[in-house]
Structure formats: C-alpha cells, structure tokens
Amino acid sequence: xxxxxxxxxxxxxxxxxxxxxxxxxxxxITQIREIRRWSPVTVLPHSPDYVLGVMNLRGAVIxxxxxxxxxxxxxxxxxxxxxxxxxAVEETIVGLLVESVSEIIxxxxxMVREIPRGPEDATTxxxxxxxxxxxxxxxxxxxxxxxxxxxxxxx
Amino acid sequence: MAHDPSILxxxxxxxxxxxxxxxxxxxxxxxxxxDAETVNAVFRAVHSIKGAAGAFALDELVGFAHKFETVLxxxxxxxxxxxxxxxxxxxxxxxxxxxxxxxxxxxKPANRDVVDPVLAELQSFLSPEDExxxxxxxxxxxxLTLDVGMPDAAPTGYRVSFQPSAxxxxxxxxxxxxxxxxxDLGETSVDVNLQDLPSEFADFEWSQGYLSWQIDxxxxxxxxxxxxxxxxxxxxxxxxxxxxxxxDGAPIQALDTLPECDPVSELTDPPIxxxxxxxxxxxxxxxxxxxxxxxxxxxxxxxLRVDPERVDRLINAVGELIINQxxxxxxxxxxELPNSAELFADLDDYKFLAREIQEGVMAIRAxxxxxxxxxxxxxxxEAADATGKDVELITEGEATEVDKTVxxxxxxxxxxxxxxxxxxxxxxxxxxIAANKPEQGQLRLSASxxxxxxxxxxxxxxxxxNRSRIQDIAVEKGLVSPDASLSDQEIxxxxxAPGFSxxxxxxxxxxxxVGMDVVKxxxxxxxxxxAISTNPGFGTTFSITLPVTLAVMDGMIxxxxxxxxxVPISSILETVRPNKNDVAKLGMNNELLKIRGEYVxxxxxxxxxxxxSSQREMVDRVLLLVQTEAIAQCALAVDxxxxxxxxxxxxxxxxxxxxxxxxxxxxxxDGKIALIIDPDAVASVMANKTQLNTDNGEAAxxxxx
Numbered sequence: 001x002x003x004x005x006x007x008x009x010x011x012x013x014x015x016x017x018x019x020x021x022x023x024x025x026x027x028x029i030t031q032i033r034e035i036r037r038w039s040p041v042t043v044l045p046h047s048p049d050y051v052l053g054v055m056n057l058r059g060a061v062i063x064x065x066x067x068x069x070x071x072x073x074x075x076x077x078x079x080x081x082x083x084x085x086x087x088a089v090e091e092t093i094v095g096l097l098v099e100s101v102s103e104i105i106x107x108x109x110x111m112v113r114e115i116p117r118g119p120e121d122a123t124t125x126x127x128x129x130x131x132x133x134x135x136x137x138x139x140x141x142x143x144x145x146x147x148x149x150x151x152x153x154x155x
Numbered sequence: 156m157a158h159d160p161s162i163l164x165x166x167x168x169x170x171x172x173x174x175x176x177x178x179x180x181x182x183x184x185x186x187x188x189x190d191a192e193t194v195n196a197v198f199r200a201v202h203s204i205k206g207a208a209g210a211f212a213l214d215e216l217v218g219f220a221h222k223f224e225t226v227l228x229x230x231x232x233x234x235x236x237x238x239x240x241x242x243x244x245x246x247x248x249x250x251x252x253x254x255x256x257x258x259x260x261x262x263k264p265a266n267r268d269v270v271d272p273v274l275a276e277l278q279s280f281l282s283p284e285d286e287x288x289x290x291x292x293x294x295x296x297x298x299l300t301l302d303v304g305m306p307d308a309a310p311t312g313y314r315v316s317f318q319p320s321a322x323x324x325x326x327x328x329x330x331x332x333x334x335x336x337x338x339d340l341g342e343t344s345v346d347v348n349l350q351d352l353p354s355e356f357a358d359f360e361w362s363q364g365y366l367s368w369q370i371d372x373x374x375x376x377x378x379x380x381x382x383x384x385x386x387x388x389x390x391x392x393x394x395x396x397x398x399x400x401x402x403d404g405a406p407i408q409a410l411d412t413l414p415e416c417d418p419v420s421e422l423t424d425p426p427i428x429x430x431x432x433x434x435x436x437x438x439x440x441x442x443x444x445x446x447x448x449x450x451x452x453x454x455x456x457x458x459l460r461v462d463p464e465r466v467d468r469l470i471n472a473v474g475e476l477i478i479n480q481x482x483x484x485x486x487x488x489x490x491e492l493p494n495s496a497e498l499f500a501d502l503d504d505y506k507f508l509a510r511e512i513q514e515g516v517m518a519i520r521a522x523x524x525x526x527x528x529x530x531x532x533x534x535x536x537e538a539a540d541a542t543g544k545d546v547e548l549i550t551e552g553e554a555t556e557v558d559k560t561v562x563x564x565x566x567x568x569x570x571x572x573x574x575x576x577x578x579x580x581x582x583x584x585x586x587x588i589a590a591n592k593p594e595q596g597q598l599r600l601s602a603s604x605x606x607x608x609x610x611x612x613x614x615x616x617x618x619x620x621n622r623s624r625i626q627d628i629a630v631e632k633g634l635v636s637p638d639a640s641l642s643d644q645e646i647x648x649x650x651x652a653p654g655f656s657x658x659x660x661x662x663x664x665x666x667x668x669v670g671m672d673v674v675k676x677x678x679x680x681x682x683x684x685x686a687i688s689t690n691p692g693f694g695t696t697f698s699i700t701l702p703v704t705l706a707v708m709d710g711m712i713x714x715x716x717x718x719x720x721x722v723p724i725s726s727i728l729e730t731v732r733p734n735k736n737d738v739a740k741l742g743m744n745n746e747l748l749k750i751r752g753e754y755v756x757x758x759x760x761x762x763x764x765x766x767x768s769s770q771r772e773m774v775d776r777v778l779l780l781v782q783t784e785a786i787a788q789c790a791l792a793v794d795x796x797x798x799x800x801x802x803x804x805x806x807x808x809x810x811x812x813x814x815x816x817x818x819x820x821x822x823x824x825d826g827k828i829a830l831i832i833d834p835d836a837v838a839s840v841m842a843n844k845t846q847l848n849t850d851n852g853e854a855a856x857x858x859x860x
Contacts, residue, residue: 042828043718045764046815054811054820056828059475061820063811093810 010108015131017102017138018085021073024138025098026105026131031087031143035101038082049075052097057086064095070146072122089143096146105138107131112140166207168460170256171526173200174249178529181249185242191231197245198227202379204252206386208259215265216255222277223248228377235280244276250533312341312399313378317385318367319392325362328388334370336384341374364392371399463559466519473513474803478822480509481800485825510801521556524602524611527566528553531600534570538577544596545584546577551601557609561681561701565611568674572613572697573598575671580617580695590692592616608725611699619691622646629655644787647687651675682708682723682804682818684835708804710821710831711779712797716761719829721802721821722779722791726834730796731778738773748778748790755780756841757790763837764816783838791834804831815840 015026016035041053041064050069054061064084069075076082076097084095112129128140180197205220226245229235251273258265315337319330334345348367353359372381378396385394484502492498528550535548557565581587581596588594599614622643629635629649641649649655653672678685683701702708702725710721711730731737731750739747739754747754757778771794778790802821807814818833 040827042820042830044811044814044830045817051811054807054828056822056826059471059478059805059822061805061807061810061822061828063807 010110012106012108013112014104014106015138015140016085016104018067018083019099019102020076020096021068021071022099023073024102024136025067025071025141026138027085027087027096027141027143029104031089033086033088033093035083035085038078038080038084038097052078055084055095057093057095060093062086062093062095064097065146067096067098067141067146070122071126087143094143094146105131105133107133115139163211165460166211167256167260169207170204173204174253174256175526175529176200177249177252178532181242181246182532184237185246194227194231194237198224198231201227201252202382203386204256206383211259213259215270216252216259219248219255219265219270219274220252222274222281223252226277226280228379229281232377241280244273244280246536247273248277250536253530253533311375312371312373313375313381314397314399315370315372315381315394316367316397317370317392317394319364321362321364323388323391324364326391328391330366330368333384333388334368337370337372337381340380341372343373344371345369367393373399461519463520466516469516470520473509473516474805476509477513477801477803480506481823482826517558518556520559522559522562523554523556524562524565525553527562527569528600528602530566531569531573534573535577535598538574542578543583544577544581545594546581546596546598548573548598548600551599552603555602555604555609557602557701561609564677564681565699565701568677568699569600569611569613571671571674573600576613576615576617576695576697580615582618586618590618609701611701612696613698614694614696616694619693619695620647620650620687620689621691625649642787647689650687651685679833679835708802708831709799710802711799712823712829713777713779713793714795714797715764715793719823719827720760720793721829721831722781722793722834723818723831724799726781726783728780728782728788731780731790733773733776733778735774746773748780750780750790753788755788755790756786757792758837758841759792760832760837761792761794763840779834781834781838783835786838786841789838789841791832791837802829802831 014029016029016032017024017026019025039055041055043053044051044063047053050066052064052066054063056062066076066078076099078097081100083098083101085098085101086093086095112131114129115124115127118124123139126142126145128142131138131140177197177200180193180200183193184197201220201224205217205224208216208220223245226235226241226248230237230241230245235241251270255265255270317330317333319328323330337343338345346369348369349365351365351367353365375381378398381396385392388394480502484506487495487498487502532548532550535546539546576598577596581598582590582592584594587596597616599612601612601614603610625646626635626641626649629646629652630637632655634649634652634655635641650671651674655672675685678699678701681701683699686698686700687695688698689695709724711724711727713720713722731748733748737749738757739749741747741756746757748757757773773792776792776794777796778792779796780788780790782788802823804819805821806819807817814830816833816837817830818836819831820828821831823829
C-alpha cells in the first residue's frame with residue numbers, strides 16, 4: 001500500500017532548460033505554450049525596466065519580460081538569436097526573453113530538492129527548487145512570481 | 156439539494172424575464188390603464204416564479220411569492236380593490252421579490268428586515284383564515300372555499316376543455332395522466348369528444364391528436380390547481396378553463412360539503428360577493444385566458460439564449476477578420492500590382508462585408524437598457540422612502556440598446572448616482588414648496604444614441620450644485636489648495652475626486668466614503684465619460700457617454716517617438732499643424748496653443764508616456780485638440796498622424812495590468828501592436844500635477860497606475 005502511494009508521489013516531470021543571465025534555469029513543460037524567436041515589441045509607458053513591451057501572438061496582446069533582468073542579472077540586449085518562451089500560468093500568458101533554450105529533461109519528483117537556506121535575492125525568490133543532473137544543477141523558475149500583474153498588486 | 160447549475164441558471168434567467176413582465180404589469184396597474192389581463196399577467200409571473208422556486212427548494216422565495224400571489228389572486232377575483240394603498244404595497248412586494256431572486260441567485264440569505272414588513276403588509280390585506288391557511292400551502296384553496304360558501308357568487312367548479320395537439324403527443328405527454336390528476340382535485344365528470352375522428356381509416360394520421368376532452372370539476376373556487384396541472388403544456392394543447400357557474404348560470408356544487416362558515420369572515424370581507432351578472436359581463440374574471448384558444452403567451456422562440464462565451468469567441472474571430480483585412484490591403488498596396496483597380500474594388504467589398512459581419516455580431520450582444528432602468532425605479536423608490544422625499548422617476552429611451560457588458564457594469568454606478576440625486580439633489584418637500592416647486596421631485600433617467608455613442612442622462616429638478624460649498628469641502632479635505640482659483644467646470648469635477656463626499660451628515664444611503672470617484676472609475680473602464688451640468692435652483696444633470704461597443708472603435712493612427720499609437724476619434728475635436736505664431740511659450744517648459752483667440756495647454760504625449768520627447772519643434776509636429784474631463788480642452792503634441800481607421804480593442808488587463816494613459820491595445824495591419832491612448836487619463840495626470848496639492852496629485856497618480 002505504502003509503495004503504491006510512493007509510486008504515485010514520484011511522478012515523472014519534464015522540464016525545458018534555458019539560459020538567462022549566463023545561468024541554467026528550467027521551466028516545467030506544461031507551463032510552456034510555445035517558443036519563438038525574438039521580434040521587436042511595442043514599448044509600454046511607465047513600465048518597470050524588466051518589461052520589454054507587448055507583442056502580438058495570434059491576436060492576443062502578450063507582455064514580454066526580460067527574464068535575466070527580472071532575476072536581477074544584467075539586461076539582455078535582444079537580437080535575432082534570442083528566444084521568447086511563451087508561458088501560461090492560470091489565465092495569464094507572459095513571454096520570457098531568454099538567452100537560449102537548451103533541452104528537455106525528464107526527472108522524477110524525488111529528484112527535485114529544496115533550495116538550501118541562504119541569503120535571499122531577486123533570483124532565489126523566483127525559484128521553486130533545484131534539480132541536480134550529473135555534475136550540473138538547474139533551477140526551477142516559479143512563474144507565478146514573474147507575472148507583471150502580481151507586481152502591480154503588490155505595489 | 157444538488158441541482159444542475161445550468162438548470163438553476165436557466166431558472167434565474169427565466170426569473171429575470173418574469174420580473175420584467177411583473178414590473179411592467181405593476182406599473183400599468185399603478186398608472187391606471189390596466190385591465191384584467193394585466194392583473195393576470197402579474198399573477199402568472201409571480202406564480203411561475205413560485206412554482207419553479209419550489210422545485211429548487213428556495214424556501215424564502217417560495218414563501219414570499221406565495222403570499223404575494225395570494226393577494227394578487229384576491230385582487231383578480233375582485234375580492235380586493237385596487238386602491239392606491241394596495242398598489243403601493245404590491246409594487247414594494249414586486250421589488251422585494253426581485254431582491255429575493257437576486258439573493259437566491261447569489262446564494263445568500265434574504266434580508267428579513269426588509270422582507271418581513273412587506274410580508275406583514277401583504278398579510279394585512281388578507282382575511283384571517285387565509286393567514287392560517289397560508290402557513291400550509293395545501294390548505295390555501297380550501298380556506299378560500301369558506302369565502303365562497305356565500306351566495307351564488309364565485310364559481311364552485313370549473314369546466315376544463317382541452318384538446319392536445321400533435322406536439323403534445325410528440326413530446327410524450329399522456330392525456331390519461333392529466334385527467335387522473337384533474338380527477339384528484341374534486342368530483343369530476345369526464346366527457347370525451349370523438350367527433351374529430353376521421354371516419355375513414357385511411358385518413359387516419361397516426362401522429363395527430365383527434366380526441367378532445369371536457370372535464371367538469373366540482374368544488375373548486377379557483378383554477379389555480381388546474382393551471383398548475385397544465386403548467387408546462389399550455390402552448391401545446393388547446394385549453395379553456397371556464398367556471399361552471401358561467402356555463403350553467405347556477406353553481407353546481409351544493410353547500411353541504413363545506414365546513415362551517417366562519418361568520419366573521421363574511422363580515423370582514425365585504426367585497427367578497429361580486430354578483431353573478433358582473434361575472435357574466437366580465438367573463439375574463441377568474442379565468443386567466445378568456446378566449447377559447449389559449450394564445451401563446453409570448454410569441455414562441457423570439458429570443459435565443461446563447462452562452463455569452465460563444466458570442467465572445469465569434470467577436471474575437473470577427474476582430475481577427477478585420478485585422479486580417481487590413482493586413483491584406485496593406486500588403487496589396489505595398490505590392491503595387493499593375494491593373495489592380497478591380498482588385499481594390501473587391502477589397503473594398505471585403506471591407507464592407509467584414510464591417511457588416513462585425514456589426515451583426517455586436518448586435519447579438521446588444522441589449523435594451525429597459526431591465527436596468529426598471530431596476531433603477533426600484534432603487535429610486537427605496538431611496539425616496541428612506542429619505543422621506545416624494546420622488547418620481549421618469550425613464551425615457553428604454554429601448555436603447557447597449558453592449559451587454561455595459562448594461563451589467565452600469566448598474567452600480569447608476570444606482571449610486573440615483574441615490575445621490577435623491578439624497579443630495581432633490582430637496583425635502585417643505586424646501587421645495589418654499590422654493591415654489593411642486594412637492595414631488597422629479598428625476599429623469601434617459602438613454603439615447605447619438606452618432607456612435609450612447610448617452611445616458613440622470614437629471615433631477617433639485618437645488619443644483621452648491622459650488623462654493625464644494626470648493627470649501629475640497630479645501631477642507633486637502634484636495635485643492637485654498638488659494639486655487641477654479642473654474643465652475645473644475646469645481647463640478649471635484650465631485651469625482653477620490654475621497655470627496657458632500658453630505659453634511661452621513662446618511663445610510665449615500666456618503667459612505669465611496670463617492671462619485673467610484674462611479675467615474677466604473678464608467679471610464681467602460682470607455683465612457685461623465686459630464687455634469689448644473690443650474691442652481693433648477694437641478695443637476697449628469698450625462699454619461701459610452702461607446703456603443705467595447706470591442707471596436709474608430710481611431711486616429713499617430714506616431715510618438717517612433718511608436719505607433721491610436722487616439723480615439725471620439726475625443727479628438729480637430730487636428731492642427733501649428734504655425735510659429737500659434738505657439739506661445741509659457742515659462743521654461745510649457746507651451747500654449749493659440750486657436751481662434753483661445754489659449755489651450757499643449758501636452759507632449761511622448762513626455763507624458765515616459766518616452767524620450769522628440770526634439771522636434773512644435774511647428775513640425777501635429778497637435779490633436781482634444782476635449783477631456785480634467786482640462787476642458789488641451790492639445791496633445793504627436794509626431795505625425797497617418798490615417799483614421801476602425802481598430803479592434805484588445806484589453807491589456809488580463810495579461811499585464813493597467814497602464815496610466817493607455818486604455819488598451821490594438822493590432823495593426825503589419826501585425827504590430829499599437830497602444831490606444833486615453834486622452835482623459837493623460838490630461839488628468841497633467842491636471843493633477845499642476846492643480847492639486849502635490850500630496851494628492853501623487854496619490855491619485857499612484858492609484859491610477
């Protein structure tokens with residue numbers, strides 16, 4: 001019986017790994033709608049500096065966030081080679097500008113660890129947990145922390 | 156009890172229609188041009204609500220509707236007289252019933268403080284036996300039997316003739332079950348009529364109904380129970396219910412089955428015995444459907460209930476179509492094809508078609524403001540009662556159609572404005588008499604369509620705005636600095652400033668801190684504007700201007716520091732390319748535009764939106780003269796203007812949030828997004844900076860962002 005419960009608890013999850021601000025991050029695949037190349041956006045007035053603007057995604061107006069800047073790194077200078085990951089959390093659709101997207105990894109939930117306690121900053125607040133793969137480590141991004149709307153409510 | 160929510164929802168929608176019918180009927184009755192059919196219509200509405208509410212175990216609703224219905228039944232059987240007092244109570248009861256339906260919909264308990272007094276008033280019209288009876292529904296009709304123990308007055312039985320239609324059978328109804336149910340009501344004799352049966356077997360159509368029945372039921376004094384049995388079949392069979400007394404000229408049922416009569420009830424109930432002759436001359440009386448063929452209540456299937464979600468999907472698709480159309484025309488122009496005149500003619504056709512489809516789809520969402528206005532009548536009555544003022548609410552243009560969302564979201568602001576008008580605008584009766592006005596105050600609520608906008612006006616004939624007091628209060632609350640010199644219009648607009656409330660004493664009606672600023676915010680989010688005009692001593696008029704649809708608007712395409720944007724045409728008065736002489740410097744940074752002898756402030760749009768201002772001279776730019784609430788007129792400086800076109804409005808709220816100065820976004824022909832500028836917001840940020848105290852200006856700014 002208990003084995004069965006365990007089997008239920010250790011689900012297989014898939015993550016898309018990406019690079020932002022020179023570091024490895026990942027996003028759960030079910031939260032990703034699509035990945036597309038960077039194209040110029042429409043700038044929004046009075047917006048925080050990590051909000052690049054809005055773009056047209058098949059008729060919907062989607063805000064684009066510079067993930068690196070949001071996480072406290074230096075701003076990305078977007079070029080054709082940069083990538084936008086369109087994410088959907090609940091009803092909110094947001095595009096994240098990242099430096100590159102690497103691969104899809106499959107991990108079981110028991111491989112996801114909590115962040116070791118340490119000093120907090122913009123990056124650690126936006127991270128749900130970490131995954132160790134071989135020698136490397138990748139960090140799961142908490143998308144609900146990134147929504148520009150949440151920021152405004154807080155402010 | 157667990158019910159399918161969609162069925163429950165259908166019930167509430169049905170209730171809305173019924174309440175509209177009910178309210179209409181009550182108004183007609185009050186105005187005095189009601190006939191028996193009106194009373195019946197009102198009765199049926201209440202009865203249907205009660206019946207369906209019973210099925211959902213909405214006990215409070217059933218209880219109230221039952222009492223209401225009992226009084227109405229007394230009225231239609233002419234045991235009660237429709238005097239002013241009764242009609243007043245009935246109208247209140249109608250209001251309460253609507254409230255109860257709303258409460259039930261929101262699944263919250265009824266407000267007994269409001270319901271109980273009305274319930275008691277209704278009760279006061281009923282004779283004591285009814286009171287006992289009313290507690291137990293099943294006994295109501297027997298209790299009424301006591302009343303009819305009297306002379307040969309009201310009917311003692313009914314003749315039901317009914318002929319099922321083919322549809323009746325097709326839907327799987329069984330006449331035998333109905334007849335059995337009727338037989339349970341009392342002593343019954345049933346006759347079947349075979350004369351319609353075809354004589355030749357070959358003529359026999361298996362799906363047709365050839366039989367008709369005539370059932371005499373004795374011992375009934377009202378046809379309520381009969382109506383109940385036929386409740387869901389009235390339009391699929393020919394049905395007549397006639398009191399037996401009318402047919403035979405004499406009551407059939409002897410009195411021996413009746414219990415002892417209560418002598419008190421005879422005395423306390425004088426209008427009980429309308430004589431038989433009267434019943435005859437007015438055969439409409441207890442029978443809701445006097446004609447032989449029961450006419451369909453509402454013309455069947457004139458309305459279609461559609462999930463709004465589906466309509467929204469359609470609207471989105473049409474929006475895409477319009478964008479697609481502009482993409483194609485832009486591409487074709489860029490391609491510079493030879494001999495393309497025909498192609499462009501076809502393209503124009505495409506444009507017209509797209510626009511027509513779009514208008515058609517929008518029309519699906521349009522709804523008359525009538526139910527909204529009727530609700531306001533309730534609000535006005537409640538407010539008048541609470542303040543002890545006599546106010547008449549006159550509504551005009553109820554048939555004006557507005558987008559469904561607008562109708563829904565207007566309810567709160569309108570409620571607030573009506574309460575305000577009654578509480579603050581209209582004077583107390585004694586003051587009115589002193590001012591040589593009729594004692595009864597008048598409030599006029601009107602809706603009309605004016606070239607692409609809907610205008611809703613709330614006009615009272617009260618004392619008008621007291622401008623010096625408004626300014627005093629604004630100073631007192633720190634909204635303006637004491638030495639500010641404000642124009643009349645600016646003072647009027649202080650009413651909409653956050654935290655402003657004029658009521659000297661806080662009444663429980665208005666003045667709860669949430670003031671007119673909430674009204675204004677609600678209307679602004681709908682893309683509308685509010686204006687005030689006041690005539691001291693003669694009243695105040697608030698007019699709300701709203702776009703007909705929320706999804707599409709006509710816009711001017713502009714550029715501001717390399718960004719393409721859209722300004723709503725509705726707010727642009729004219730566009731000006733200024734001469735050097737037209738621009739006057741005002742201090743270091745500010746400039747004024749001289750136009751026809753007037754000086755209006757110039758707002759650099761790029762600067763207001765936090766973009767780098769283009770270093771161009773004003774002379775090289777284009778000025779859009781706009782009319783806004785905060786500043787009567789101002790000129791928005793933009794880099795260039797291109798085109799006027801219809802744009803599809805996309806909300807930014809869902810994915811991003813509110814942006815000061817921007818009301819939404821749209822997608823242009825090249826697929827890029829252009830922001831839609833809200834000139835009112837831009838100007839009010841400006842106005843806050845210059846006019847109001849820095850503290851409050853800052854606060855307003857933060858609130859808006």
